[in-house]
Amino acid sequence: DGGITQSPKYLFRKEGQNVTLSCEQNLNHDAMYWYRQDPGQGLRLIYYSQIVNDFQKGDIAEGYSVSREKKESFPLTVTSAQKNPTAFYLCASSIDRGGTRRNEQFFGPGTRLTVL
Amino acid sequence: AQKVTQAQTEISVVEKEDVTLDCVYETRDTTYYLFWYKQPPSGELVFLIRRNSFDEQNEISGRYSWNFQKSTSSFNFTITASQVVDSAVYFCVLGGSQGNLIFGKGTKLSVKP
Secondary structure, three states: OOEEEEOOOOEEOOOOOOOOEEEEEOOOOOOOEEEEOOOOOHHHHHHHHEEEHHHHHHHOOOEEOHHHHHOOOOOOEEEEOOOOOOOOEEEEEEOOOOOOOOOOOOOOOOOEEEEE | OEEEOOOOEEEEEEEOOOEEOOEEEOEEEEEEEEEEEEEEEOOOEEEEEEEEEEOOOOOOEEEEEEEHHHHHOOEEEEEEEHHHOOOOOOEEEEEEOOOOEEEOOOOEEEEEE
């Protein structure tokens, strides 16, 4: 079945550690996105990628890094520079590159990150 | 600036009641897209509908209906005869100029039996 997978579902991290969240899609979508959701809030864009080997900062990119070496994969690293990393992280993809705002995004199940 | 406002933070209804979730948006684009997503307790977002700015026809899908009014920049969502399974957070979303999505803060709907 086509879809987006994120792993792990729950992640615990000690302060000062970097951690990488996985996102894989087999939908053959060009564009991929990372969002952060805090309790009682909507989603905020961290990074997005419209094509392999290219990505752009979103609204809250500080303390995060990404890579897009393969079309199917868009991992997100939460670095120790991120001041308040505890949140729910959602990965999404859409069929076309950015600029075609008509296309709905499909979301993965999310990763809940807790910093201890 | 692009913005989505969902003024209702939480709504609680009893099963079989009708409920309307309000959404007001701001954009300077002449062509834009609006979406509604549902987020059940599991956390995964589920796409419900997409509407483009040139199509003001209301849409009905089963118990769901959407009222798009460009004159008031609103895109309201009505659930008829609500059910317990409708309990979720619902997000109204605007398609951003970079292909990203601009989310409202969501409305938490609780449907009690």
